[in-house]
Amino acid sequence: MLKDRLDPAHRTTGIIGPKKRRPSRDSDVALESKRLRSKMDSVSPSSGTHLSANTNSSERSHRIPKISRKVHACTECQARKIKCDVNPPERSICTRCSKKKMRCVVNKSLQSLLGEGTEWKTTMEENTQSLSLAVSKILSVLDLPSLESFAAQQQNTQPQVQQAITRSVEAPASRPFRTSGMAMTRENSQEPTQSRASDTLVTDPMGALYEVTKLRNLRSNNLHRNGYVHAARPTILEDDFISKGKVSEADAEELFRTFSTSLNHYLWGGIALVHEDLVSVRRSSSLLLAAIFTVTALHVPGKEQVFDICYAEFTALVCDSMFDRYHTLDGIRALCIGAFWLSDVSWKLAGHAVRIATELNLHQSYSRAMRGSREHFEGARLWYFIYVCDHHFSIAYGRPPVIHEDATITNHEKFLNLPGISQADFRLHSQVSVFIILTRVYNTFGPDIEQVVAEEDLIRLRQFNHALDSWRLHWESQLTPNRFIATYPAKGVVLHYHFARLQVSSLSLRGIQQGGMHDLTIDRRDLANNAISCAASILQTVLDEPGIRNSVVGVPIYLHTMIAYSAVFLLKVQQKWKAYNLSADATLIRDLVMRIIRLLLDARAGERHLSRHIATGLSKMLDRFTSWEAGEKSRNLLVDSGGISQDEPTNPAAHMWEPNYAISDTGILRMFDSSVPFYDEHYFPLGFFDVMSAGQPDTEYRHRE
Known part of the structure; x- marks a missing residue:
């Protein structure tokens, strides 16, 4: 009888007697696991070790771990071993949990976790590949190094950055000179597209040298081959000298407010400072922040100690910028601000500003702005700002100016026809106009202060004076009062007029x-009296x-x-x-x-x-x-x-x-x-x-x- 009951052939014939409930598959698995554990317990540790030692290594290498079955029931139904109709994601709550208002939780099996991980990994790989292609396309359009070169640069610079941080922590009062090997790194030769420079027949010689060698240190530090950098990476506020406690928050706010409402407007207002608040300046450029604080503390009574701190910080940042590859427009503004007010370093700062500006191709911004490029408008405006800064000190020191007269300078008034021009631009270009005249005087009569102006050349001095008369008539009426500095803009034209005529007439x-x-002639005496x-x-x-x-x-x-x-x-x-x-x-x-x-x-x-x-x-x-x-x-x-x-x-x-x-x-x-x-x-x-x-x-x- 027992044999017949165990024979599968008899189970389908219907046996008289009480119907027994067949164990579920989960219970079968549980019984099988129990039998396996009992067999393992009966094996001694020594015998287990012996068996393990005799196991074939090839079998171990080819053994495939079992994957648990997919879970079809929630935890509540599993605990009671009843059928569960949950089927995520179509049906996220089973009928029993819904009626009982219980939380229906389905524990994920290893198989489902592996499946989801594979799906997530595939999605991330596709997204990363798309992002890499997009960035590579952007880099090729901007004529920048390939994407792979940035990873190498980051690996090379991380130890240097860590060493620099360590040195600054150990010796905060000193700024060691950064010594490094000459960067002879080469750009990746497998570029997706041909650079625009190679498509141009006429280019600068250094551009041709770069095209041949692909040495990164031969390139300008600008993002655009014919443009300039608009902004650098944001400055970390926690790392500037305000956060370090060198200048208090109260002093910082006072100095910035004084500069923005007073000193900034003597520099034609809105050109040297384009930021509306202190936080914006701190995020943009530490060099600009130090320049503003230094020149303002110089003017405010009782701020001598703050001036010493800011001056030291400013000069240190200027020294650091000397060999930097990447610069910003705000960095140039900072150098000009320092040059206009810090008498002991004015000439050096002005020259440094001109060099950086030409690296950023600001001298080409005028032509592009006139062709309708709004992104070059600010660059052209800043180039005229630098021109005036350069000539302020070339005239004062009797040295030849660095920026020469070209079409950008001679046609500067055409720039005033562009949209977005303000009174600040008119004031600035009045200065450009007068320095064009004075530069021509310098070029005409030369730098030799012992060379007597010939009698027949005195008429040229009168011609320059007539040009200055016309300059005053043209510009004085166009400059309106400023709410911060009153009538200074128009009265400043009068002051510049007298000073220019003094310089010209004294050459007699x-x-x-x-x-x-x-032997003074009447003409020479008349010019001297003038x-x-x-x-x-x-x-x-x-x-x-x-x-x-x-x-x-x-x-x-x-x-x-x-x-x-x-x-x-x-x-x-x-x-x-x-x-x-x-x-x-x-x-x-x-x-x-x-x-x-x-x-x-x-x-x-x-x-x-x-x-x-x-x-x-x-x-x-x-x-x-x-x-x-x-x-x-x-x-x-x-x-x-x-x-x-x-x-x-x-x-x-x-x-x-x-x-x-x-x-x-x-x-x-x-x-x-x-x-x-x-x-x-x-x-x-x-x-x-x-x-x-x-x-x-x-x-x-x-x-x-």
Whole structure:
């Protein structure tokens, strides 16, 4: 009977008796697992080890692990061993859990997990491949290195970055010079598309060299072959000198607010600073942030300690930027801001800004902007900004400008016809226009300050003066008042007009020896008197025009150069050439210089601001001028009384009142070297237009302490 019941053939015939429930498949699996465990328990450890040691290694290598079955029931139904109708994703909750309002959870088997993992991996591979193709296409269009080269660069730079961080943590006060091997890395030769440079027949020689060698260090650091970088990677706010506690948040907000509402508008407003808040500047450029804080702290009384911190940070960042491959427009703005106000590094910063600008191809932005490219509008505007910065200091130091006159410069007024032009652009281009004239003067008469202007060339000086007259008429009426700096824009045109005419007219006296002064012609004398009149007009304009007088603290150092040059010119003319009846009034000169000194001393500015040093230097010069006048009066009394002959040589002591105003090539003032005396006549930046230095006696006044 038992055999028959176990025979499968009899199970289908229907046996009389109580119907037994057949075990489910899950229970069969459970029983089978129990039998296997009991067999394993009966095997001793030693025998298990013996069997394991004798197992064929080839069988182990080909053994395939079993995959668990797919789960068809939720955990609640599995626990009660009842049928479950859950079928995700079509049916996510079974009937029983829905009626009982229980949570229906289906535990995933290994098979389902592997299936989902394979599906996810396939999807990610497809997405990554699509993304890689898209990035490669972008890199080829932008003429950048292939995608594979960036991974190599990252691997090479990570140790260097870690070392730099370690050095900065160990020695935060010092910035070690970065020494590295010359980067002779080559671009990936398998480029998807031909570069646009290779499609052009006429290209720059360095571009041809790069096309042949594919050396990355031969390329410009711009993203566009003919464009420029708009922005670098965002600066980490937690890594700037504000977050490090060098400058407090309160000082930072105050300095930025002062710059944006005052100093920025003396740089034609909206060109040097395009950010609306401090956070935007911090994210954009640490160099720009340091430049703004440095020049602002220079102007604000009581911020000397902040100035020292910011100045050190700024100069360190400038040094770091010297060998950087990647630059931004904000970095160039930072260099120009520093050049306009930091007298000891102005020439160096201006030259550095020009170099970076040409690397970014800003000199080509004008032509593209005129052809309708809006992305090059800001680059063209910044190129004119750099042009003015360059010429401010080439004129002041008597050095040839770096940026030469080309179609971009001569046709600069066409730029004002583009949409988006503001009063800031009109003010800036008025400066471009006047420096075009002064540069032509420099190129016409050369840099030799001992070369006398020939009589037949005096007519050319008059022609340049007529050009300056036209310049004033054209621009003065176009500049409207500014709500931050009042009438300074239009009054600044008047000031620049007088200064330009002073420089042009004074060339009539260049190289003239004292012994030959009797031969002054009417034309030469007329030009000399015109120069004297312009110098006096500059000082009177500064003193009498509220828009200028209130701007003594705030204007760039070029206008302080105007004041210093005019005062020195008048004092020199009266001292050296009084005998030749030029229209120099000693009383008027003394009064103007005294009032200028008082104005500069009363100005509210930081201790290192240039106005204080100019006042100190002019005070010394005025004292010597007064002593010289007293000596001249005593000599005239002796001549009138017959004590000495009028033709008799002057007492050698009289030469003490004729200081030698030598041209200084060391700059205006070194801010941190206490061994350099305060701003005196030896540190005035008188270069090409310093007509008084040449041809004078070599006597030197030694100040008696």
